[in-house]
Amino acid sequence: MPHGLPRNIRIAFILRLALASLAVIATVLIASTVVKHSLIHTLLQEEALHYWELYASSPAQPPPNTRGLRGYLVLRGQSELSLPEELRGLGPGLHSIGRELVLVDERAPGRLYLLWLGPQAERLFFWSGTLPLLLCLAVLYGASYITYRFFRRLVSPVSWLARQVAQWDPREPDTSALAPDRLPKEVQGEARQLAEALHGLSQRVATQVARERDFTRDASHELRTPLTVIRVASDLALAGDLPPRAVRSLQRIQRSSREMEAVIDAFLILAREADIEPQSEDFDVAEIVLDEAQSARDLLVGKPVELTVVCNAKPRLHAPPRVMHVVVSNLLRNACSYTDEGRIEVTVDSDQLVVRDSGIGMTTDAMRRAFEPFYRVDESRQHSTGLGLSIVHRLCQRFGWKVELDSVLGQGTTATVRFVP
Structure with a gap:
């Protein structure tokens, strides 16, 4: 059954899995992007607050300069020429420059530029986005596979039953495989009831078809016998000396008997199988x-x-x-x-x-x-x-x-x- 119920279930699961995967990917990407920006923004703000606290106790405190963070301080009245070119002209707030995020925090002493470097952002994105995404997809695919196997086992008795029925010869269906004592163990519940019903129905249909064939054969024989008698009797009557009116009546009887024989032949042809040539x-x-x-x-x-x-x-x-x-x-x-x-x-x-x-x-x-x-x-x-x-x-x-x-x-x-x- 290349286009049967298992194939339809498989297609439905694939479509469902594809749509669910797209939804999960879109949701995780959006969530990770939001998390990345909000988390980095929070970290940069806390780092800026910590620096200004250190600056208040010692103005000589240099800006942060670590593996993942670069800091620049422009005191009020100083030129921005000491800043990297991409940071010049940025106003207070969070900015995105390529793969890097920049927080510009302005206070009374001046402006603090905190630059979150790209590799750090990418690692954060991986841990907050890609890894959860992979975990979600793995759980989704695993659950879908288990569900698919479960449904496949549920419909396997129906598929088996459909294959058995598809192999029947319409003229003489072999229904022995659907006998209650020959059904496989996995065919239970409604599938077993359906198989037993089909087995009983096919037996009744076979009996009815045999009865109709016998009736058609017997009726044909029994109808032809009186028609033959009528035709022979009318032939003998026409051989004698009869008035014209009687001759016409006998000729009509003969034509009617021939028509009746033709009708019987036509009914027999219609009653036969289409592949049996008359x-x-x-x-x-x-x-x-x-x-x-x-x-x-x-x-x-x-x-x-x-x-x-x-x-x-x-x-x-x-x-x-x-x-x-x-x-x-x-x-x-x-x-x-x-x-x-x-x-x-x-x-x-x-x-x-x-x-x-x-x-x-x-x-x-x-x-x-x-x-x-x-x-x-x-x-x-x-x-x-x-x-x-x-x-x-x-x-x-x-x-x-x-x-x-x-x-x-x-x-x-x-x-x-x-x-x-």
Whole structure:
């Protein structure tokens, strides 16, 4: 799990540590700078007070001159030319010259210049700033490392559980590692409860999937048997001498049985896994469109609606032919159901199939929901189940086709199936 919970925790700790380090460094630097200036200022003031006390008892007392401190005295009325050039012109108070600090203390006898040398200031800065900073950072890093190891141990059972689930085969998940008697000792508390729940859930899902597969297989077999009987019986009946009306009825029965077989095949295809290829063959789209248009004309009996088919090309596709039967049949049934007068035109081009009607049309919101199962534009039309476009959409997705809708309320709808994405 390169992008899992441990990595996120590690990144969070690194960011937290970086921000905390910046805050500590800034705080210690500011504090040490303030401490350095205030402490040196206090020391220089005390040194100046001590010198003036000595000067009061003996004016011949020389200014301080040690390894870390230089003193200069300019009596009142004397010139500042005896001072180093960088000290000339400084007024009373504390001054910073490069790495050195200078205190100018003025009294009645004159001015005392006390110069705190840079190395001494740097050593003071180290002891009052750098060393505390290093100690703070060491404590911070140590505490963060211990905390990180603690949290890592806390989330390790969750990470282990996530890795186990990620290795499952969706079709046949192996959940034996999540069995209660096989869980590692470190998987305790909520993680153990989650593992046991996932183990039970996966077993129920596997049972349900097996039950659905059995049902799909059995239902397919049981539905095909009566359809075969109907088709054979209608074939035998058509072989006899029958009146034209009976012949037309038997032909409609045969077309309906073929349509039902196509629907069963389509449902079986949708029920299979996506990586299981159905039996496919090359077929002529125009032939299927003409056949389905002939069946759709029976739905327009008594309606002032004209159905025409225009074949500008004869594209051939490689897929189960009955899938295209279901797609065309549902598009034509929708067009016939929602068109009360006018015309329905089916156009076959080299890369697409277009079904255009002059029916009631759809609003923008209806077009967005048109592919939802059981959604109907007009609830008053009881013959519509709301499944047709949903089935068309799922079948087109399954075989890499693209179905699009374009509609104007009150003017009609155009459905386009593009064979080339």
